[in-house]
Amino acid sequence: MASLYACIMAGGKGERFWPLSRSSRPKQLLAIAGPQPMIAGVAELNAQLVPPGRLFVVTTQEQAAAIRAALPAVPADNVIAEPCGRNTAPCIGLVAALVSARDPGAVLAVVPADHCIPDRDVYARTMRDAAAVAEREHALLTIGIEPRYAETGYGYIAAGERVAFPGATVFSRVKQFIEKPSRDKAEALIAGGGVFWNAGMFVFRAEDMLAAFRRFLPEFAPALDAIRASAGGEGRDAAIRAAYDAAPAISIDYAVMEKADNAIVAHGAFAWDDVGSWTSVGAYWQQHPGGNAVKGDAALIDAENCIIGNEAAGVIGVLGVKDLIVVRTGDAVLVCHRDRAQDVKKIVQKLREQPGGSSLVD
Amino acid sequence: MASLYACIMAGGKGERFWPLSRSSRPKQLLAIAGPQPMIAGVAELNAQLVPPGRLFVVTTQEQAAAIRAALPAVPADNVIAEPCGRNTAPCIGLVAALVSARDPGAVLAVVPADHCIPDRDVYARTMRDAAAVAEREHALLTIGIEPRYAETGYGYIAAGERVAFPGATVFSRVKQFIEKPSRDKAEALIAGGGVFWNAGMFVFRAEDMLAAFRRFLPEFAPALDAIRASAGGEGRDAAIRAAYDAAPAISIDYAVMEKADNAIVAHGAFAWDDVGSWTSVGAYWQQHPGGNAVKGDAALIDAENCIIGNEAAGVIGVLGVKDLIVVRTGDAVLVCHRDRAQDVKKIVQKLREQPGGSSLVD
Numbered sequence: 001m002a003s004l005y006a007c008i009m010a011g012g013k014g015e016r017f018w019p020l021s022r023s024s025r026p027k028q029l030l031a032i033a034g035p036q037p038m039i040a041g042v043a044e045l046n047a048q049l050v051p052p053g054r055l056f057v058v059t060t061q062e063q064a065a066a067i068r069a070a071l072p073a074v075p076a077d078n079v080i081a082e083p084c085g086r087n088t089a090p091c092i093g094l095v096a097a098l099v100s101a102r103d104p105g106a107v108l109a110v111v112p113a114d115h116c117i118p119d120r121d122v123y124a125r126t127m128r129d130a131a132a133v134a135e136r137e138h139a140l141l142t143i144g145i146e147p148r149y150a151e152t153g154y155g156y157i158a159a160g161e162r163v164a165f166p167g168a169t170v171f172s173r174v175k176q177f178i179e180k181p182s183r184d185k186a187e188a189l190i191a192g193g194g195v196f197w198n199a200g201m202f203v204f205r206a207e208d209m210l211a212a213f214r215r216f217l218p219e220f221a222p223a224l225d226a227i228r229a230s231a232g233g234e235g236r237d238a239a240i241r242a243a244y245d246a247a248p249a250i251s252i253d254y255a256v257m258e259k260a261d262n263a264i265v266a267h268g269a270f271a272w273d274d275v276g277s278w279t280s281v282g283a284y285w286q287q288h289p290g291g292n293a294v295k296g297d298a299a300l301i302d303a304e305n306c307i308i309g310n311e312a313a314g315v316i317g318v319l320g321v322k323d324l325i326v327v328r329t330g331d332a333v334l335v336c337h338r339d340r341a342q343d344v345k346k347i348v349q350k351l352r353e354q355p356g357g358s359s360l361v362d
Numbered sequence: 363m364a365s366l367y368a369c370i371m372a373g374g375k376g377e378r379f380w381p382l383s384r385s386s387r388p389k390q391l392l393a394i395a396g397p398q399p400m401i402a403g404v405a406e407l408n409a410q411l412v413p414p415g416r417l418f419v420v421t422t423q424e425q426a427a428a429i430r431a432a433l434p435a436v437p438a439d440n441v442i443a444e445p446c447g448r449n450t451a452p453c454i455g456l457v458a459a460l461v462s463a464r465d466p467g468a469v470l471a472v473v474p475a476d477h478c479i480p481d482r483d484v485y486a487r488t489m490r491d492a493a494a495v496a497e498r499e500h501a502l503l504t505i506g507i508e509p510r511y512a513e514t515g516y517g518y519i520a521a522g523e524r525v526a527f528p529g530a531t532v533f534s535r536v537k538q539f540i541e542k543p544s545r546d547k548a549e550a551l552i553a554g555g556g557v558f559w560n561a562g563m564f565v566f567r568a569e570d571m572l573a574a575f576r577r578f579l580p581e582f583a584p585a586l587d588a589i590r591a592s593a594g595g596e597g598r599d600a601a602i603r604a605a606y607d608a609a610p611a612i613s614i615d616y617a618v619m620e621k622a623d624n625a626i627v628a629h630g631a632f633a634w635d636d637v638g639s640w641t642s643v644g645a646y647w648q649q650h651p652g653g654n655a656v657k658g659d660a661a662l663i664d665a666e667n668c669i670i671g672n673e674a675a676g677v678i679g680v681l682g683v684k685d686l687i688v689v690r691t692g693d694a695v696l697v698c699h700r701d702r703a704q705d706v707k708k709i710v711q712k713l714r715e716q717p718g719g720s721s722l723v724d
Binding site for chain 2: 018019299301302313314315316317318319320321324326328330331332333334335336337339340343344346347350351354357360
């Protein structure tokens with residue numbers, strides 16, 4: 001069996017986690033869903049699958065140093081800073097090129113840095129099974145998550161015919177990728193069955209992904225060839241810069257997966273949380289009476305259904321309020337209605353426009 | 363005409379202004395209703411009436427140094443620290459004794475340190491007129507404020523027959539002191555007319571007040587005589603300590619004014635605000651669209667009817683909330699429903715009971 005490599009995509013800005021997240025310290029570097037930075041949890045998860053030398057991270061120029069510090073076991077050279085953000089397709093092409101240069105038969109798993117997967121064993125088994133199917137079928141695997149409710153914030157994957165596999169994981173051909181649906185459509189999808197949340201995790205032979213790029217993004221393929229030719233040499237960073245100058249900003253779903261006829265979905269049976277906003281973070285904090293979730297020092301009186309996070313020395317006093325998110329850092333406080341957690345980035349944008357405000361968001 | 367003296371009573375704890383107020387830095391030392399500490403505004407107000415040498419302040423041991431610093435024009439010896447809090451009667455007796463020792467014919471005005479009176483000229487005229495009536499009638503004057511609405515947080519004064527006076531201020535005999543009323547009773551009082559808010563401000567000849575103490579608090583009168591005998595000498599502080607050891611904790615209203623047959627109410631026609639909670643403070647801050655009042659750096663999106671006070675470097679971000687009070691200091695944040703502003707002291711009490719919490723309230 002081919003060697004497995006893994007790549008963590010860590011390009012997110014995490015503006016929804018202001019004031020804790022800053023552009024230099026986004027969600028994946030925060031310990032919001034446990035005792036360690038999220039990316040360290042994801043690295044541990046994948047350390048079950050690959051040795052540190054086969055684990056890559058693709059991130060931004062701003063975050064590279066912090067990520068190297070957060071993941072001391074990963075070789076510094078495996079933490080690759082993109083010259084600029086270009087969505088997921090160029091990032092995945094880049095890593096496929098580097099990995100295939102090192103190991104032409106390699107299978108590569110690509111996962112986001114900022115998801116929380118408590119069921120480690122099921123995750124590891126699913127990814128290993130997916131790698132076996134990818135190698136056997138020369139297929140592009142995507143990991144679907146059994147949907148628990150009619151979420152409108154995720155894309156969905158409709159499963160087609162089953163793919164025979166002797167292990168514990170179930171696989172199907174992908175019938176259709178479905179964009180983030182309306183509430184009604186999400187409910188209809190759940191009711192109809194046979195759909196999965198699109199978790200943005202992929203497993204494939206590096207050569208197969210490069211072949212897909214040549215087919216579906218032919219104008220970008222030469223840049224990936226140049227990266228592959230430079231891999232391990234001094235020209236690598238220059239080749240990456242040149243590739244990103246020419247790269248389209250497009251997701252791997254749009255660019256490749258939706259067009260491919262060899263897409264297979266693994267039925268992921270593990271708990272998964274993309275921890276998309278402060279509302280989801282509350283579940284990982286201490287639960288207090290009245291439906292309140294608390295982290296850090298706080299004094300609550302007559303508070304109900306609140307998420308209170310204190311990340312600095314001192315205290316948050318809360319009196320006679322409900323359905324609020326209150327997050328305090330040394331230099332800022334967010335007070336936000338629970339229903340508006342997705343709009344926290346608007347505060348970030350507003351601050352960026354105010355004199356002196358950028359120091360509070362960058 | 364006799365010389366006028368003034369005394370500012372500054373013993374308040376100001377727990378309703380947490381987190382800005384602490385027991386060492388109560389409301390009167392805060393610049394919550396203008397650019398300077400409230401007590402400095404009250405001192406300026408009374409500097410229209412008396413020279414600094416005739417202005418006294420009675421305060422707590424904890425606050426004395428800060429008050430001397432806030433009022434550099436007032437002789438340090440005129441800032442008197444009570445050995446312990448005993449409500450207003452012992453405080454007023456103490457100052458009456460000290461002033462009458464210095465100037466047996468003196469008229470004394472006693473006012474709280476933490477009220478806001480923007481109409482300075484009307485205030486000064488009212489107090490001068492009250493001093494003239496006090497001297498002429500040997501009466502104990504209380505300043506009533508024309509009530510603007512049916513406030514349940516104040517006591518009321520029912521006016522009886524008018525007292526002839528040639529100046530602009532109107533005076534009446536006090537018919538009755540009325541304790542803080544219920545909502546219904548307050549509305550009936552306002553509808554009936556002839557009532558005033560009890561603002562806790564008094565004007566009287568020092569000797570007349572001492573005579574009232576001898577009549578209504580005879581067991582405490584000898585202690586005041588001892589203070590008078592020691593005034594200006596080295597035994598003063600010891601006499602004050604001895605007096606407070608024996609002093610009842612009682613308000614001047616209960617102890618003297620309600621019993622006196624020579625109480626007169628001045629019809630105060632000036633704007634007056636006791637700035638009793640964060641809700642009242644909002645009126646002195648910058649008014650923003652949506653009924654929001656803001657002090658300091660903040661970013662508001664879809665906020666309505668909020669009071670946002672930022673007293674530290676950094677920012678408060680507010681998103682999608684209404685009717686909230688948010689106050690941020692370097693070491694604490696308060697998030698409180700507007701309707702619960704009177705209960706902020708409960709947060710203070712709760713913090714006092716938590717390990718390490720006293721450093722956040724003292």
